[in-house]
Amino acid sequence: MNPNTDRELILLIDDNPDIHHYLSSILKEKYDLLHALNGQEGINMAIKHVPDLIVSDIMMPEKSGIDLTKILKTKNETTHIPIILLSAKDTSESIINAYDEGADDYITKPFSTAILNARIRNLLDRKLRLQKDLLQPEENASVKSETECKQIEIEKKFLNKFEKTVLEHIQSQGKIVELIAKEMGMSRASLYRKIKALTGKSINEYIRDIKLEKSLYLIQKEGLTISMAAFEVGFNNMKYFRKIFKEKFGKLPSEFSLNKDLT
Secondary structure (H helix, E strand, C coil): CCCCCCCCEEEEECCCHHHHHHHHHHHCCCCEEEEECCHHHHHHHHHHHCCCEEEEECCCCCCCHHHHHHHHCCCCCCCCCCEEEEECCCCHHHHHHHHHCCCCEEEECCCCHHHHHHHHHHHHHHHHHHHHHHHCCCCCCCCCCHHHHHHHHHHHHHHHHHHHHHHHCCCCCCCHHHHHHHHCCCCHHHHHHHHHHHHCCCHHHHHHHHHHHHHHHHHHCCCCCHHHHHHHCCCCCHHHHHHHHHHHHCCCHHHCCCCCCCC
């Protein structure tokens, strides 16, 4: 696998090679693809690679699509990933069961290419709205479904835990990401993709933002000197600190400072 970082990554899960070939023919021009041949393999790949979206059959060996959905919607690495389930069953009971276990969409076979593409695009766009809900809730205020509200709360808790962990290791040098990943029970690679999915930022950019927000609080509310605040959040290079501070907040630290000692 060599995903193009400019394209979304979709995991296809089905025990039928012909279905894989068909889905690949539909999606390969727009997306990078991963393939799994049963539910358990799909679970393992989802946790390892943290795709942007999953398309899975329901009837599979080892773990069904329902089992897969139930498990992935409880894992830190994968709670945010939209899951589309495919099934030949079109009964109300089957559809309701899928949604009750956390599926984001349910498509009955046979299906048209246009419908699958539209459902995928809709869910990927919803992920972008989730980023705005998490990072700019006031600017993205709108009426949301119960499912959307529940997901926002789940991912807010994750980001709050991430921020708390960053602040606990705020002066760690070099291996802060490894420390955070270990404490959150995730691999470094999974944490990277999860943070990117939720914030649209790299993990290092997001950690830097957390540190800068903390420094602003220390300067503006606690009255620390700029140099002390910078040191408290792990910055030793004052020129660099002032530069990135202004990039984020639009003003130099001195313009927020209660204490005009700039040393």
